[in-house]
Amino acid sequence: MSDERPANLSATEALQELTRGNRRFVEGVAEHPHGDAERRIELAKGQRPFATIITCADSRVPVELVFDQGLGDVFVIRVAGNIADDAILGSVEYASLHLGVNLVVVMGHRSCGAVGAAVDYLDAGGTATGTHIDALINAIRPAVQAAQRQGSEDLPERSIHMNATMVADQIRTSEPVLAGLASQGVTIQPAYYDLESGEVSWL
């Protein structure tokens, strides 16, 4: 499987590209690249995004804006709490195997409501809501518990960091595909987005 991965930016080059784009966004000099008809026509023949980015569905975290990217640049997976289930792992596998993506970013963000719900759930003694939100809470709960073991101060924000790091670990060790791609240069990078400054920190 591995030999057929298409050529793409290295993880280091991809990280630099995202860092540069985020800096433009933060500094108010975004270029909004790759948004014209010419790009659409070019992409209709096929895509070669240079990074996969898993982040929250939160309306304040629009990936192409935050990293100043355009059509065909980034393979984006958004779900509340930036968790990874089988469908998401399959999406990450697809991008790395068939599109050659070498950088996978898992990005949590400040004031994440999904992580906040998981913190509240544990505070309330773990009462299920009976809604599908329970699936999100169950996925995030181990990160909150790990953050709790490190202390109670600023638990929601520390849980957000922990969740991004743990989901990155989950992807990095995922069998049968992703665990084997590390040796081929695929890097899984946790990150944190600050809603107010617009800045992305690599964790």
Ligand SMILES: [Zn+2]
């Ligand atoms: Zn969120």
